[in-house]
Amino acid sequence: MFLIWYLVACFGSAIVVPVFSNVSRKAAAWFAIGIAALGFGWGVSLVGSPVTSISLPWLPDYGIQFAFRLDSYSLLFWLLITGIGVLVLDYADKYMGEKPAGRLLGWLIAFMASMLAVVSADDAITLFVAWEATSLSSFALISIKFTDEKSRKSATQALLVTGMGGLFLFGGLLWAGVENNTFQLSQISSLSGLALVLITIGCFAKSAQWPLHFWLPNAMAAPTPVSSYLHSATMVKAGVYLLGRLSPVMGFQPVIHWFGLITAFWGATLALGERDLKKILAWSTVAALGQMVALVGLGTETAAKAAVLLIFAHSLYKAALFMGAGLIEKATGTRDMTQVGGLAKPLRPLAIAFAFAGLSMAGFPPLIGFVAKEAALEAFSGLSLAVFVASSALGCVVAWNVTYLPFWRGEAPETVQSLKLTEWGGIGLLSGLSLAFGIAIPLIGGALLGPAASSLSGSEIAKKFSLWHGFNFALLFSVLVLVVGFLLATQSLWIRTTIEGVRKRLTPSTGWETFAKNGLKAILTSGWDFSRVVIKTSFRQHLELYFVAFLGLGLLIFLLKGFPIAFWHGPTPTPIDVALAVFASLAAIAALFVPSRLGTVTLLGIVGVSITLTYVKFSAPDLGLTQVLVETLTVVLFVLVFAYLPRFTSISTKSQKVKDLALALGFGSMMGALMLGVFTFGKESTISNFFAEQSVPGAKGSNVVNTIIVDFRALDTFGEITVLAVAAMGVHALVRLRLQSQGRTG
């Protein structure tokens, strides 16, 4: 139960913190950090304990619940999200400096809570809602500098890609739920091809897998705290998380595996062609996500172990690097790595922290990244292994570019100020943990990572986690990766200019991003064009279209049903009945030809009164009463509003009139035919019988029409009154406006 209350509290404080921040910035920030720390502490207390689960009924008829289940795999994510959340919230508060930080902190907490809900949800629909909440809050976070056009555009792009992915995911989850006859994720035992494809597309969009990867580097328009949180530790891992969650059901999926490897290679390559530190890190995140997806797609036990290690290691070093990139920008005013150098001197602690993070990223012993890479090398084989080695070697170059070049090469400008401990402390902590967990891998492996890998793969993994595996192939390849990486790193400048050159030569009309942009544009313009076909600028033509469409639809029904028509013989008409009907019809037809307004109004009044009398004659006194009141009011209103307008002029051409007449007659005849069609059905209305029986005992009223309106269907009547009130307000406002424009005030 704590879990649900905690999530509720998080969403609550997401609203409270921004407001409270105006009163006391410091207290609000500490409160936000405290909330995250509370979640982290709770998570730590659960390590080693059995699965926690809770569920509340939501839509029990459909088997949908607010169900949460925290097993070891979910707990790993929980700890990463809350743990890095604490550091990021602290960092965000300082990053914003004097600027108001309330909104940023609030959205970060909201995002954290949504993400926690994603990784702990045990119900497909709960998961989907949380999933969409992460998309929405990340939209708000990326566009937090909403006055900047680029931020808005990037945020929209991210929302469109992940939102579209969300739709696929929703379809997939529903399909899987229907097939398995349960929406409980832990009960899903099989996935058909369609469900799998849909879910995979959703996860790929979220986790930036090729070819849906392009939104992630653009999302770097966000402030650095956002990037370090969303794009390292959490949001982008949601897709990996879900694929992993379903891994026991999926087994080996070559398509997912290979898409992951393509992404890994492609992301690492593009990372080498960038100068902007954050973009480099973004591409390398894409690459790391690709490696994780490739591992999850394998579905073996060693792959599960490697995936968990990689998720853990990547979160630690990437969050540190992102936050550090923000500090470098603060200190030097630029993130362009070709513009900065020699920062190791003024920013000594940051340089050392960066070095450790970079070594973990490159997979250098004894850091945790090395353990992860070793495990991954064990899991792959054949061509997959080759691609993985290549992408890892490129990853080493990326690590070199990020951690060596800005710090240890060239001279730093004089203006760079040294950092305070509170500023680099979080980064130092994360890097220190990368080292500590690497050395203490048997400990953390046994307590946290081992059980997580077991629940990821769905079977108990007996393999121990250790730093030293002895001399084996994995170690050989690990060394190979480092050596090749180092050799390439010495040529990193050349590599970058080459990639930049190639990218420049490719016209902007190629690439997935442009493809997606053009697709979106095509949807918008074709929608616009279509609306021009349907919605005419002249609403007279618009109406015409409606009538024609209606006529066509009616004809279609008749053609399909074979003209069922019955002449039902009710009461025999008396001469007076017939006279009333004829009178009303003639008045309606005459209204077409009368040139004066007043004359037409009079004729309409005649129609209304005839109908009133017909209602009264055929047992509907209430209708007669209402109709006569409304008819009187209508006539009075018409006269009041339109009395002083000029006479009608005849401006339509003859052919237009003939066309309209044909349409009008056709429409009228079709409605008549529909009525005759209705008469073919018997009249055994059970609904009316209910009211006839229940009016007196149920509603204590002898007028059945009245009891229906004020009792049985009171809510409808309430809606009706609302419509009347709204219309009255509109009329009032317009009349006032009119009086004012005439120089009088109402």
Add this chain to the structure above:
Amino acid sequence: METVLTLMVVALYAAGVYLMLRRSMVKLLFGLALLSNATNLLIFTCARIIGGRPPLVEPGQTVLAAPYADPLAQALILTAIVISFAILAYAMILVRRGYDLGEADDPDELSKAIPEEARPE
């Protein structure tokens, strides 16, 4: 009697549609009024009509004795009459306002005053 009422509905619909298609906003409103009336009458007739049996429970009785006029259809029409009046009144004021601003009753003239939105680029 149904046949007679059906013909009346046909006449009302035809007249209403024709009026709505005229190049006059005021005639559009007249047409709208006729259309509402025609629709109400259609529902009324389709629910089967009967003379002299209003859906009122006799004093002392607890159940409405058959045969009776369909109370549900009547309740629906009652709501429809009121709603269409509200819409008509609002539309009247709108048209009047449009006339005051544009000095025109012709919808084709009025629509010329509406700027073309830009096609999304």
